[in-house]
Amino acid sequence: MGEYILEMKNIVKEFPGVRALDNVNLKVKKGTIHALCGENGAGKSTLMKVLSGIYPFGTYDGDIVFNGEVCKFSDIKDSERHGIAIIHQELATIPNLSIAENIFLGNEREVHGIIDWEKTGSDAREIMQKVGLYEEPTGKISDLSVGKQQLCEIAKALKKDAKLLILDEPTASLNENDSENLLNLLLELKSRGITSIVISHKLNEIERVADEITVIRDGSTIETLERDKDEIKEDRIIKGMVGREINDRFPKREHKVGDIAFEIRNWTVEDPMVSGRTRLDNVNLKVYKGEVVGIAGLMGAGRTELAMSIFGRLFGNKISGEMLKDGKVISISNVKDAIRHKIAYVTEDRKGAGLILDEDIRRNITLANMKKVSRTGVIDADLENMVGEEYKKKLGIKCSSIFQTTGNLSGGNQQKVVLGKWILTEPDVLILDEPTRGIDVGAKYEIYTIINALVAEGKSVIMISSELPEVLGVSDRVYVMNEGKIVGELKGAEATPEGVMSAIIKNRRL
Amino acid sequence: MDKLKGKFKINTNIRQFSMLIALVVIMVFFQWLTGGILLTPQNVTNLIMQNGYVIILTVGMLLCIVSSGSIDLSVGSVVAFVGAVLGELIVGMGVSTYIAIPAALVIGALIGAWQGFWIAYMRIPAFIVTLAGMLVFRGLTQLVLQGHTVSPFPEGFTLISSGFVATPAAALILGGVAIAIYVFMSIRRRMKKRKNGFAVTSLAFFVISLVAVSAAIGLFALWLYLYKGVPVVLVLMLTLIIVYSFFVSKTVPGRYLYAMGGNEKAAILSGIKTKKVLFLTFVNMSVLAAVAGIVYTSRLQAATPTAGLNFELDAIAACFIGGASNSGGVGTVIGAVIGALVMGVLNNGLSIMGVGSDLVQTIKGLVLLAAVVFDIVSKSRAKA
Numbered sequence: 001m002g003e004y005i006l007e008m009k010n011i012v013k014e015f016p017g018v019r020a021l022d023n024v025n026l027k028v029k030k031g032t033i034h035a036l037c038g039e040n041g042a043g044k045s046t047l048m049k050v051l052s053g054i055y056p057f058g059t060y061d062g063d064i065v066f067n068g069e070v071c072k073f074s075d076i077k078d079s080e081r082h083g084i085a086i087i088h089q090e091l092a093t094i095p096n097l098s099i100a101e102n103i104f105l106g107n108e109r110e111v112h113g114i115i116d117w118e119k120t121g122s123d124a125r126e127i128m129q130k131v132g133l134y135e136e137p138t139g140k141i142s143d144l145s146v147g148k149q150q151l152c153e154i155a156k157a158l159k160k161d162a163k164l165l166i167l168d169e170p171t172a173s174l175n176e177n178d179s180e181n182l183l184n185l186l187l188e189l190k191s192r193g194i195t196s197i198v199i200s201h202k203l204n205e206i207e208r209v210a211d212e213i214t215v216i217r218d219g220s221t222i223e224t225l226e227r228d229k230d231e232i233k234e235d236r237i238i239k240g241m242v243g244r245e246i247n248d249r250f251p252k253r254e255h256k257v258g259d260i261a262f263e264i265r266n267w268t269v270e271d272p273m274v275s276g277r278t279r280l281d282n283v284n285l286k287v288y289k290g291e292v293v294g295i296a297g298l299m300g301a302g303r304t305e306l307a308m309s310i311f312g313r314l315f316g317n318k319i320s321g322e323m324l325k326d327g328k329v330i331s332i333s334n335v336k337d338a339i340r341h342k343i344a345y346v347t348e349d350r351k352g353a354g355l356i357l358d359e360d361i362r363r364n365i366t367l368a369n370m371k372k373v374s375r376t377g378v379i380d381a382d383l384e385n386m387v388g389e390e391y392k393k394k395l396g397i398k399c400s401s402i403f404q405t406t407g408n409l410s411g412g413n414q415q416k417v418v419l420g421k422w423i424l425t426e427p428d429v430l431i432l433d434e435p436t437r438g439i440d441v442g443a444k445y446e447i448y449t450i451i452n453a454l455v456a457e458g459k460s461v462i463m464i465s466s467e468l469p470e471v472l473g474v475s476d477r478v479y480v481m482n483e484g485k486i487v488g489e490l491k492g493a494e495a496t497p498e499g500v501m502s503a504i505i506k507n508r509r510l
Numbered sequence: 511m512d513k514l515k516g517k518f519k520i521n522t523n524i525r526q527f528s529m530l531i532a533l534v535v536i537m538v539f540f541q542w543l544t545g546g547i548l549l550t551p552q553n554v555t556n557l558i559m560q561n562g563y564v565i566i567l568t569v570g571m572l573l574c575i576v577s578s579g580s581i582d583l584s585v586g587s588v589v590a591f592v593g594a595v596l597g598e599l600i601v602g603m604g605v606s607t608y609i610a611i612p613a614a615l616v617i618g619a620l621i622g623a624w625q626g627f628w629i630a631y632m633r634i635p636a637f638i639v640t641l642a643g644m645l646v647f648r649g650l651t652q653l654v655l656q657g658h659t660v661s662p663f664p665e666g667f668t669l670i671s672s673g674f675v676a677t678p679a680a681a682l683i684l685g686g687v688a689i690a691i692y693v694f695m696s697i698r699r700r701m702k703k704r705k706n707g708f709a710v711t712s713l714a715f716f717v718i719s720l721v722a723v724s725a726a727i728g729l730f731a732l733w734l735y736l737y738k739g740v741p742v743v744l745v746l747m748l749t750l751i752i753v754y755s756f757f758v759s760k761t762v763p764g765r766y767l768y769a770m771g772g773n774e775k776a777a778i779l780s781g782i783k784t785k786k787v788l789f790l791t792f793v794n795m796s797v798l799a800a801v802a803g804i805v806y807t808s809r810l811q812a813a814t815p816t817a818g819l820n821f822e823l824d825a826i827a828a829c830f831i832g833g834a835s836n837s838g839g840v841g842t843v844i845g846a847v848i849g850a851l852v853m854g855v856l857n858n859g860l861s862i863m864g865v866g867s868d869l870v871q872t873i874k875g876l877v878l879l880a881a882v883v884f885d886i887v888s889k890s891r892a893k894a
Contacts, residue, residue, distance in 0.1 A: 311779075312781075314778070314779075334781075335778065335779065335780070335781040335782075336781040336783070338781075339781045345779065347779055349775075352773075352775060353773070353775035353778075353779055354776055354779070355776055356768075356769055356772035356773040356777075356839065358772050358839055358840065359768070359769070359772055359839070363768075367765070367769055367776075367777075367780045367782075368779075368780040368781055370762040370765060371762075374761075374762050377761050377762050377763065378760055378761055378762075379760050379761060379762060379765060381760075382702060382703060382706045382708060383706075385708065386706065421780070
């Protein structure tokens with residue numbers, strides 16, 4: 001310990017019109033887990049791209065000293081040869097290939113160009129064991145859970161004799177269990193002398209595993225916290241990230257609840273692929289006017305499936321049960337019906353299903369309610385622009401103009417666009433599915449403020465979130481879901497992480 | 511930030527006009543190479559008559575590409591099949607043109623419904639369905655015609671492609687009306703923007719562009735007048751271009767096409783019935799293919815088994831030259847029409863120069879590649 005495996009000195013990286021990195025310094029000690037924290041757009045990913053050679057030598061200023069030598073990486077392959085492996089947030093697996101094929105992709109076990117399948121299999125098994133993956137290497141990688149696929153990526157990096165692993169948001173799409181496994185694996189790799197740099201928004205995880213934390217804000221290094229010297233606590237890290245204390249991560253609101261706005265009774269849904277398999281079992285749920293109801297649960301508990309089955313039967317087969325709005329039974333057979341009944345669903349997959357990334361902010365906002373900006377089917381361009389401007393202001397979307405393509409926005413601003421699109425449909429009930437996934441602390445706060453404004457107008461919000469502190473902090477009442485069933489309803493003082501977990505565990509035992 | 515904004519605006523304007531500029535450059539180039547023949551009044555009319563059916567197909571193809579990034583390979587065969595049916599009906603059975611034409615359009619709609627069903631509801635890739643259609647309808651054409659060429663069509667039918675509106679003077683009147691409508695619409699749009707508090711271009715720029723476009727329309731009308739007047743095909747073509755351009759850029763269903771081409775999942779979650787839209791897009795394509803079949807058969811004055819060969823490729827190339835994206839969600843009708851004109855001028859100019867069809871094909875291929883490369887390179891520049 002004490003010796004630096006990596007030093008990045010005075011890194012400056014400029015894009016036309018923006019200085020993304022301004023004299024960033026990063027020192028990573030050998031055999032440690034080093035966390036890189038910062039809000040979205042702070043420059044974390046840019047810095048890692050500089051390090052891994054995606055932005056090659058010459059496109060930035062400053063020095064990279066790795067293992068004692070000054071490195072000038074020309075591309076990813078070059079940095080890999082030196083022992084740096086980057087694992088991106090989006091998985092780079094090829095779904096149709098086997099686990100072993102994926103692990104050795106680009107580095108096949110071959111003799112004169114002919115693949116040695118025996119060796120591929122045995123080598124794969126050996127490496128997989130190192131990351132705690134006990135699967136048949138010939139199995140298709142797409143049959144594995146996301147968490148296990150992530151392990152394959154790490155295995156792939158280890159096979160290349162990586163000395164430094166860079167993990168960009170490794171647990172963003174993992175459930176609690178898989179996240180836990182991954183963190184344990186990082187600790188184990190550390191004990192074997194492998195250094196890791198972890199970029200994560202999940203500060204509780206950083207708090208748990210990181211030896212050192214470097215905080216970056218607006219393209220500059222703010223500080224480096226050390227486990228032995230400094231207090232490593234979430235609030236402390238946040239303070240560095242946003243440059244001020246956030247006293248309350250969840251904005252307060254008056255709890256004024258009206259009549260029942262929306263209710264589902266005995267909602268049972270069969271799996272769309274496997275007939276006879278029940279995915280949602282007798283779900284009962286209600287939400288009052290002016291109330292935020294949370295749905296907590298582990299990944300795969302059926303929460304998104306529940307939302308999609310409500311929202312125009314987008315999920316499931318043989319849906320049975322009743323749906324009531326303002327006390328009256330309604331039937332919804334497609335998304336249009338749902339919108340007409342003033343129900344909105346904000347997807348968890350912002351980029352994949354929420355936005356049209358190539359189109360501008362204005363066009364994305366009006367898409368679900370074109371009636372608002374058209375007359376007899378003809379769009380009024382001026383009116384559409386005015387609506388765009390109005391929502392840009394109302395939601396505080398930070399952009400150059402409403403004509404900016406949404407693909408270039410930060411995650412938080414993208415989420416505001418999606419929210420704006422659904423608020424424009426003037427819904428009474430909003431179902432928000434992981435509304436703050438992958439967005440930074442400041443933007444999260446803004447999203448919570450928007451939610452508060454909505455319920456203050458008497459609207460109802462159903463919020464699905466995998467982050468327990470969030471779902472408990474924002475909701476007035478929390479349902480706990482597990483394996484397609486509601487296994488608990490927690491109010492007020494009962495709504496604690498322990499309460500949620502015990503509801504899940506009780507159900508598991510039965 | 512303000513500096514960036516200005517740059518971005520100029521970029522988009524250049525992208526929008528780059529194809530138009532390319533077209534003008536190609537026209538000037540051939541005007542020079544052909545010693546002034548390209549832009550004689552007679553040849554301008556010729557150009558319109560030669561390219562009418564390709565432009566009609568291009569408009570339909572653009573909708574397919576925008577909605578889903580899929581192409582319809584069957585349109586050339588549908589043109590031939592519709593021609594064959596028209597031949598059997600009009601020449602063989604002596605059915606009136608006024609009955610045969612609606613019948614042809616209905617056949618087009620049925621073909622579109624057949625293909626659209628597989629593509630939209632059964633989720634079979636459009637490439638495969640329309641490749642099958644290409645074979646099926648080419649085969650059926652030969653079956654209907656028994657391998658023969660059927661002719662002659664009555665004069666009333668051939669007038670669709672070779673007729674002119676009333677007297678040559680009609681060109682001047684229609685040109686004047688077009689200018690008046692254009693000026694009126696432009697001023698009204700500007701006033702509305704003002705009223706709503708949006709920025710408008712400077713008055714000088716506005717007047718200059720108004721005068722320039724009016725002059726272009728006027729000159730075009732004069733050219734038509736100097737030969738034989740307004741071709742019937744031109745009226746049909748312009749009507750389709752205006753209607754479809756308005757449809758895709760100004761109406762709600764048009765917007766839905768772009769939305770589902772951009773991100774189908776997001777479109778579904780926004781309440782767009784994507785299957786229905788895709789189905790109708792392919793029905794529309796085949797109806798337009800039937801229209802093109804009518805025009806082409808009329809121009810040929812015969813129904814032949816080899817009619818419409820490779821038309822689909824011309825239409826697809828025109829869309830991509832005109833800036834459509836093969837992943838869907840991007841493209842304009844005007845752009846695609848300009849793309850078709852680029853191809854048309856190339857065809858026509860080279861043939862005036864006596865260049866063989868072998869070289870013409872080669873050059874067209876290279877132009878398609880060059881246009882798309884230019885588009886992608888300029889896009890990646892804009893991003894960097």
